Amino acid sequence: MFGFTATAQVEKAPPRTEGEGPWPQLIIRGVTLINGNGAPPTGPVDIVVENNKISRVQTVGYPGVPIKQESRPKLKPGGKELDAEGMFLLPGFVDVHGHIGGEAQGADAEYVFKLWMAHGITTVRDPSAGNGLDWVLDQKKKSATNSIVAPRIFAYTAFGQGSEGPISNPEQARSWVRENAKKGADGIKFFGAPPAIMEAALEENKKLGLRAAAHHAQMAVAKWNVLHSARAGLTSMEHWYGLPEALFTDRTVQDYPADYNYNNEQHRFSEAGKLWEQAAPPYSEKWNRVMNELLELDFTLSPTFNIYEASRDLMRARTAEWHKDYTLPSLWEFYQPSKISHGSYWHYWGTEEEIAWKRNYQLWMTFVNEYKNRGGRVTAGSDSGFIFQLYGFAFIRELELLREAGFHPMEVIMAATLNGAEALGVADQLGSVEVGKLADFVIVEENPLANLKVLYGTGAIKLTEDNEVVRVGGVKYTIKDGIIYDAKALLDDVKTMVEKRKQDTEFELKQPGVE
Numbered sequence: 001m002f003g004f005t006a007t008a009q010v011e012k013a014p015p016r017t018e019g020e021g022p023w024p025q026l027i028i029r030g031v032t033l034i035n036g037n038g039a040p041p042t043g044p045v046d047i048v049v050e051n052n053k054i055s056r057v058q059t060v061g062y063p064g065v066p067i068k069q070e071s072r073p074k075l076k077p078g079g080k081e082l083d084a085e086g087m088f089l090l091p092g093f094v095d096v097h098g099h100i101g102g103e104a105q106g107a108d109a110e111y112v113f114k115l116w117m118a119h120g121i122t123t124v125r126d127p128s129a130g131n132g133l134d135w136v137l138d139q140k141k142k143s144a145t146n147s148i149v150a151p152r153i154f155a156y157t158a159f160g161q162g163s164e165g166p167i168s169n170p171e172q173a174r175s176w177v178r179e180n181a182k183k184g185a186d187g188i189k190f191f192g193a194p195p196a197i198m199e200a201a202l203e204e205n206k207k208l209g210l211r212a213a214a215h216h217a218q219m220a221v222a223k224w225n226v227l228h229s230a231r232a233g234l235t236s237m238e239h240w241y242g243l244p245e246a247l248f249t250d251r252t253v254q255d256y257p258a259d260y261n262y263n264n265e266q267h268r269f270s271e272a273g274k275l276w277e278q279a280a281p282p283y284s285e286k287w288n289r290v291m292n293e294l295l296e297l298d299f300t301l302s303p304t305f306n307i308y309e310a311s312r313d314l315m316r317a318r319t320a321e322w323h324k325d326y327t328l329p330s331l332w333e334f335y336q337p338s339k340i341s342h343g344s345y346w347h348y349w350g351t352e353e354e355i356a357w358k359r360n361y362q363l364w365m366t367f368v369n370e371y372k373n374r375g376g377r378v379t380a381g382s383d384s385g386f387i388f389q390l391y392g393f394a395f396i397r398e399l400e401l402l403r404e405a406g407f408h409p410m411e412v413i414m415a416a417t418l419n420g421a422e423a424l425g426v427a428d429q430l431g432s433v434e435v436g437k438l439a440d441f442v443i444v445e446e447n448p449l450a451n452l453k454v455l456y457g458t459g460a461i462k463l464t465e466d467n468e469v470v471r472v473g474g475v476k477y478t479i480k481d482g483i484i485y486d487a488k489a490l491l492d493d494v495k496t497m498v499e500k501r502k503q504d505t506e507f508e509l510k511q512p513g514v515e
């Protein structure tokens with residue numbers, strides 16, 4: 001979400017005790033491969049990994065026909081076989097918008113990392129390095145050597161973070177950008193600034209070969225929207241702010257009521273819910289022109305649909321079944337209506353606000369889906385830790401919302417894997433199952449193309465032939481760098497952490513305003 005603090009009061013992840021491997025050779029046997037490159041499912045396939053790299057992807061038979069053993073890759077001494085016959089294997093997921101916890105949320109790194117890994121997320125971009133760049137880079141390094149359980153981390157520093165005073169001219173902007181690159185950041189996250197500063201910073205950053213993301217906050221959007229950013233070299237936009245503004249035809253600012261106050265979260269979010277209606281309608285001349293220019297600039301959309309979902313259905317977000325076992329007491333408190341906590345905007349959130357947001361979503365989703373149809377890159381990002389959205393779970397919800405926007409399930413998987421890798425500039429190593437790429441996989445027993453809900457840690461509800469209600473799915477194995485993690489064991493760890501925190505604080509999960 002918004003803003004940053006560099007307080008680093010959040011605990012770093014402890015040394016790794018989970019996960020087996022890597023091995024000189026790992027063979028994953030008999031899977032149906034759902035690749036991230038848009039290819040249809042195919043199987044049975046044996047996948048051979050050497051240390052942390054894919055060395056062979058081999059079809060070993062036909063569906064419904066017993067596999068001929070002699071046709072399969074042979075296990076070398078010291079190697080490991082993983083029998084995954086009948087299971088589905090996908091590339092590791094890339095969450096392009098993953099804040100690694102925060103002090104206000106009381107969410108330590110281990111908690112956040114394990115929730116991500118338990119949902120198959122093997123790569124995250126931390127937009128704005130909320131715990132401080134040094135802190136994030138330290139976790140990044142430990143993740144790279146797998147000395148902690150964590151996804152690969154890409155650290156994007158919030159623009160201006162760590163500078164002594166405000167950045168007030170282009171030269172200061174350029175020198176901050178150079179300094180940021182020198183410190184080892186992978187990119188910058190902008191929240192908006194005066195045009196000359198945005199232009200200088202984006203240009204300098206591009207020159208250095210780094211990438212940038214932006215949340216075009218209302219305070220600076222009137223003079224600098226998504227289109228300005230894209231022209232100046234921004235590589236991806238976060239959320240949606242700044243896009244309706246680029247589509248205005250009969251105004252230059254949003255229709256703010258006279259008593260609007262940006263520091264009032266209810267004002268901010270309820271008025272935002274009327275914003276897409278103020279933009280050029282879908283398929284109109286302006287709408288097409290803006291879209292086509294963004295496409296030409298190879299611009300990436302990172303919509304993070306899920307983080308606004310409480311706006312159109314507060315009860316759904318508030319009462320999600322995973323809160324009971326997996327939401328920390330401090331996080332639960334942070335989510336409650338407040339005049340202070342960011343995103344806790346339901347001072348009085350009712351039917352009118354939800355209906356406006358439903359319409360807002362339709363217009364927004366129409367843009368995103370058409371952008372994809374015209375060849376544009378759309379990624380999956382979660383932005384969890386705000387507005388009742390929980391790490392890991394919310395990423396799966398994001399996939400469902402991309403589906404709702406009109407994406408084919410295969411297009412959803414592509415957004416969650418290869419598109420994310422492309423947006424981060426690492427598609428040569430990540431994002432699809434190909435020889436030479438790194439061994440990051442998600443393995444699940446049920447077919448996620450038929451039902452994305454099987455990727456939720458809490459699984460999907462199913463009635464058996466014998467009229468028995470069961471839970472199916474939940475990621476079974478998350479593999480990162482050739483190391484196999486039992487995804488359900490990671491979730492159990494999280495559950496234990498949450499239980500302990502509840503005991504320590506004598507916490508009882510209550511809905512707001514109920515005695």
Ligand SMILES: [Zn+2]
Pocket residue numbers: 001002097099127383
């Ligand atoms: Zn965010």
